[in-house]
Structures are given as structure tokens and as C-alpha cells.
Amino acid sequence: MQAFLVSTGIVALAEMGDKTQLLALVLAARFRKPWPIVLGILVATLANHAMAGALGAWITTVISPQTLRWILAASFMAMAVWMLIPDKLDEDAVDGRLPRFGVFGTTALLFFLAEMGDKTQIATVMLAARYDAWAWVVAGTTLGMMLANAPVVWLGARITRLVPLRVVHIVSALIFAGLGLLALLIPA
Template identity: 25%
Template sequence: MLTAFTAGLLLITVSELGDKTFFIAVILAMRHPRYLVFAGVVAALAAMTLLSVAIGQILAFLPRFYIHYAAIGLFVLFGIKLLYEASQMTDAAGDEIVEEAEEAVEIGEKNLKGRHQSLPILFESFTLTFLAEWGDRTQIATVTLAATYNAIGVTLGAISGHAICTAIAVMGGCLIAGKVSERLLTAIGGLLFLIFAVVAIWEGT
């Protein structure tokens, strides 16, 4: 369980810092009460984690042989893909993610009724985050982890990682946003996936 918790925590923390959902939380926290934004964002990410773990548990019913090698293949694929993306990134890569987040928030703000009331702010934070996270590589990686490791450990680790990243975003994200190297974080994420692949191979021997 400790291995599963650590894997989920490291994967999410590294992957989500500087991600689109991170900047959505930053922007929302600059416009609305931080505690409401934090609650809405974490609730969305927790819901996505539970959904991903549930899918992973369903996949776990497949023959162990296929799950094992599929997980290794996905970890290697994600690792190589992220390392390649990091090598191709320019200084403007982080700006593009921020622009995407700003665009998503602007659309959400236009549809927000009762912008000074708690429930609409919670709903906006939840919806924008959930939609941005859907189909993201961290969701697929969480599914893979849940199919391979202890589901409870993965769930607790992933939600803890999301909560840490969201707290950083709403409390001081605007201060560190310009200092976060998207290229470095992407490269670290790629290495982390490759490490998971090696661990999976080692545990399967």
C-alpha cells in the first residue's frame, strides 16, 4: 500500500504542477474566495481520481499477464513521449498553457450566475477542473496505477497530490507561475514514468 501511495503522490504532484488545471485554480483564486476555489477544485480532482481508480479496478479483472505488460507499455510510452515533448519545448510553452486556462475560465465566468454566491463558485471550480482533467495523461496514468497497485493506496496518494498542488495554486500560484519551468517538470514526469516501468518490470520478475 505504501508503494501505491508513493507512486500516486509523486505522479500527481509532478504532473499537475504547472498543468492546465493548476492555472485554472490560480486564475479562479484571484477572482473568488480561495477556500471556495480550493474546495471545488479538490472535489473535482478527487471525483476524477475515484472514477479513474474504479476503471482501473475493472481492468484489473483482466488476466494479470496482460495488465502487467500493458502497464509497462503505457509507462514507457508516456515516459518517452514526455521526454520528447520536453526536448521540443520553448520558453513559450508555459504561456500557451496559461492562455488555455484563461480561455476556459473566461467561458466559465460568462456562464456564472450569482458570481458572489458560494454555490455557483463551487460549481464553476468543480466543472472547469473536471472537464480540463478528463482524458488528461494523469487520468490515464491513475487508471494504470490502480490496475497495477493497491487501489486504496493509489487513491489516497493521488488525492493528496492533487490537494497539495491545488493548495499551492490558490495560496501563491500567481507568485510562482512565472517561475515554474514547464520543460523541467515535463522532463521529470517523463523520467518518473520510466522509473515506474522499471519498477513494474522488476516486480513482475
């Protein structure tokens, strides 16, 4: 259960102001069909994070626990720094054309691709390597993504005015730095 809760919290915080959250906002403004967008986000996140979680679980079979501890600590510290660099959405991500694959298909494809190498995907790999609970990590990171993105789809730009993203980024960075220190101090 700890893996689930930690994964949910970390990804929900990491997703604030992330390019996929900005993508959710753009898709919601363009298509104005929240259910297919939210379902597309869910499917893309499940697929992407399941692969990331499997990679994280596999890593634990080829790297010694002590080496993994140092890698995890360094990765969490790197994530702390990365959180302080705000993401921007590429202007070409969603253009003016009608979606070829429909709203759901377009959302799923764009989200899956946008998550490749993203903070939340890397966090999923690290969390799956940290906890021996692959399914709980994937469930938690997926819930964290949905908690951060679904309200943006339904509430649009109003949500971004309620939460100062700079504060969220700083808090997230502190949490990642704390997790990095904990990975060094407390054995798995």
C-alpha cells in the same frame, strides 16, 4: 502505503504545468476566493479519480497479469513522452461572465471536465491497475493534485516563477520512464 506514496508523488509531479494547474491559476486570479476554489478542486478530483481508480481496479479482473504488465509498461512510457509536451489552457475555459454555479460549483465542474482524459486521470487508472489498493491510490492521487494546485491558488503566479516547469517535466518524464522499466522488470 507504497501505493499511496507513489500515487501522491507521481500525480504531484505530473500536475506541474498541467492544464488543470493553469486552470487553478486562472480561477484564483479571476475570483480571488481561495477556499471555495480549493474545495472545488478537492471534490472534482475525488470524484474523477475515484472513477478512474475503479476502472483501473476493474481492468485487473479482465486482463491477465502478464498482459497488464506490458500495458502498464507501455502506458508509463507513453506518459513519460506526454510529460515532455506542455499543456496549454483553452482560452474559452473561463470567460468574463459571472459564474452561474458560484465559485465552488464552477471550479468543481471545470476541474472535473478538465481532468477527463488528462495525464493525472490516466495515471490514476494505471496506478490502480498496478496496485491492489484502490482507495490508497485515489487518496494518493487526490493528495498529489492538492499538493500541486492548492499552492497555486493561494500563491498565484509567484509559484510558477519559483519552479522551472521544463525541469519538472523532464524529471517527471524520467520517473514515468523508470516506472515503465520497473513494470517490465519486477512482477506485480
